[in-house]
Amino acid sequence: MLPVGPASPPAAEITPGDRDWREDAACRGIESSVFFSPDGERGQARARREERARRICEDCPVLGRCRDHALAAGEPYGIWGGMTETDRRRHAHRLRRGEHRPLTPRHARPASAGTGDATSW
Numbered sequence: 306m307l308p309v310g311p312a313s314p315p316a317a318e319i320t321p322g323d324r325d326w327r328e329d330a331a332c333r334g335i336e337s338s339v340f341f342s343p344d345g346e347r348g349q350a351r352a353r354r355e356e357r358a359r360r361i362c363e364d365c366p367v368l369g370r371c372r373d374h375a376l377a378a379g380e381p382y383g384i385w386g387g388m389t390e391t392d393r394r395r396h397a398h399r400l401r402r403g404e405h406r407p408l409t410p411r412h413a414r415p416a417s418a419g420t421g422d423a424t425s426w
C-alpha cells in the first residue's frame with residue numbers, strides 16, 4: 306500500500322514472497338520522486354518530471370497491469386501505467402458520464418501488452 310504523500314513507484318511495494326507483476330516493472334530501482342510530485346511542484350518542473358516518468362512507463366512490460374491496478378484502486382497520487390493523477394481523474398469522470406474514449410497515443414499500449422486484462426476506455 307502506498308503511503309500518502311511522498312511515496313514509492315509501484316515496484317517498490319513488493320515484499321518478500323509477494324511475486325507479482327510489479328517485479329517486472331521498468332520503474333524498479335528508480336527514485337520515487339520521478340513518479341510522485343514533491344510538495345509545491347508546478348508548471349514546467351512538473352511537466353518535465355511527468356514526461357520523464359511516462360517515458361519509463363512506455364517501455365514497461367507491465368504497463369497494462371499497472372494502469373488497471375491504479376484505475377481499479379483509485380490511486381490518488383503519482384504516475385501509474387503512464388497516467389498522471391489528472392489523467393486518471395479525467396478518465397473516471399468520463400466513465401461516470403458514460404463516455405468510453407480510446408486511449409491517447411501516450412497511453413496507447415494495450416493492457417494485454419503486459420500480463421494484464423484489457424481495460425475498456
Ligand code: SF4
Pocket residue numbers: 314315316327330331332333340361362363365366367368369371372384385386387
Ligand atoms: S507502468 Fe510505469 S509506474 Fe507502472 S510499473 Fe511500469 S514503469 Fe512503473
